[in-house]
Amino acid sequence: MVYIKGELDLAAAEQFQRAVEPLANDATKLLVIHLDELTYIDSTGIGMLVALLKTRKKQGARFAIENVPPKVQRLFDLTGVSYFFSEANDTTERIGGQS
Amino acid sequence: MKEHETVVQLSIPADAQFIDIARLTLYGLAAKMGFSYEEIEDMKVAVSEACNNAVLHAYNGRRGMIHLRFEMSADALAIVIKDEGKGFDYKQVAKQAAPLSAKPIEDVKIGGLGLFLMEALMDDVSVTTADGTEVRLTKFRHRGEGEHAHECISPSSVQEQA
Numbered sequence: 001m002v003y004i005k006g007e008l009d010l011a012a013a014e015q016f017q018r019a020v021e022p023l024a025n026d027a028t029k030l031l032v033i034h035l036d037e038l039t040y041i042d043s044t045g046i047g048m049l050v051a052l053l054k055t056r057k058k059q060g061a062r063f064a065i066e067n068v069p070p071k072v073q074r075l076f077d078l079t080g081v082s083y084f085f086s087e088a089n090d091t092t093e094r095i096g097g098q099s
Numbered sequence: 100m101k102e103h104e105t106v107v108q109l110s111i112p113a114d115a116q117f118i119d120i121a122r123l124t125l126y127g128l129a130a131k132m133g134f135s136y137e138e139i140e141d142m143k144v145a146v147s148e149a150c151n152n153a154v155l156h157a158y159n160g161r162r163g164m165i166h167l168r169f170e171m172s173a174d175a176l177a178i179v180i181k182d183e184g185k186g187f188d189y190k191q192v193a194k195q196a197a198p199l200s201a202k203p204i205e206d207v208k209i210g211g212l213g214l215f216l217m218e219a220l221m222d223d224v225s226v227t228t229a230d231g232t233e234v235r236l237t238k239f240r241h242r243g244e245g246e247h248a249h250e251c252i253s254p255s256s257v258q259e260q261a
Binding site: 009075080084 | 137148216
């Protein structure tokens, strides 16, 4: 479980990458990103989440993005990434969310 | 500068750590002008995307500045984001500026999403690339129906005003 708090933008990119990379590479565990307290995201942040999803899918590893605040969801919808995220969440639910 | 326009200017280092300062300034000014929460959120993302491009592409890792100019008028807020670096090839990026379609995730590329967001979230976007890059983002004030007085002025009332 990863809880993201604050702003996921260009300034936070490196820190996010450092924190999440080891978890992303562990295909044996379910990775859930919680966005409840995400106050801001831009194309950099969206790009990082998509990259994460790609990594997980390549490994056949389970991945989900949860509790997306409405203003963040709006940007996900606008950019078309919600389709990929909900597909990942559905797959994870189908094969069981317990790790 | 147009008549009845108030201008606020801000210069920040072309460094990702200062883009939030541009957002904070925008928030303060847009709130002062009466823009809604959603409109301000949209503008925050658009301005940040323009700043991101300046940070990533303008100066090739050298130090440089981003100059922001907020032009506040009765009907709109225009934000001009300018750098003095090498011109960013917006035309090339504009070709990719689209939402991600439902193709396999492996084929998804994020490049161009920033420009797409600027265009989707603002009412008008224009880019000039001479002596660096200048991005001009405009958001018009969408007022309630009762406030569209200028659209329903009768000829007689115009005469009275003249």
